[in-house]
Amino acid sequence: MTAVDTTRFVTLEGLEGAGKSTAMAFVREWFEARGESVVTTREPGGTPLAEELRHVLKAVRDEPVAESTELLLMFAARAQHVERVIRPALSAGHVVVCDRFTDSSRAYQGAGRGMSSEVIEQLAGIAHPGCNPSLTFWLDVPVELGLERAAAREAADRFEQEALAFFERVREGFVRLAEQYPERLVRVDASAPIDAVRARIESTLEARYG
Secondary structure, X not given: OOOOOOOOEEEEEEOOOXXXXXXXXXXXXXXXXXXXXXXXXXXXXXXXXXXXXHHHHHOOOOOOOOHXXXXXXXXXXXXXXXXXXXXXXXXXXXXXXXXXXXXXXXHHHHHHOOOOHHHHHHHHHHHOOOOOOOEEEEEEOOHHHHHHHHHHHOOOOOOOOOOXXXXXXXXXXXXXXXXXXXXXXXXXEOOOOHHHHHHHHHHHHHHHHO
């Protein structure tokens, strides 16, 4: 597979209700103000097929979803997304800003579900070899606040119906990722006033790309 420059590949991570969509707008506006062409996208999703898989993954259903099924569907959607959207956009010189990427699988399916980190990294190597973000904003919010925000937004999907303890494990997964990848993963206090969130994001972008 052809190598691609991922310097301009930025991702956003966090729990439900963390404010990733708002943060994405801040990142997009910062780059566009400097004359850059920006592609914004999301996971799971980003292509017609991957969006279908998103619906399958998030739909509330009577049939329990096996943890391995969930993980494999996530990476199936990701492989399609990277092949059809992310790699071509980066190769064309665009900035790519993505709402969630493999850090979400590490936190949700890894820390949250207890899936093997070795298996997750093997799947990452298959789904997007050599295509990893160079900068990740982790929108960190207390679990209860994030779920409260999400509940006010729309009906709960399959993930949002999980117990509080699940999301506590997921957040701890993000804490560990921030420790593991300090040069890439930047914590943003998503419970702070919106102006402070924007300032933190923009100062990081200025330091990295200014």
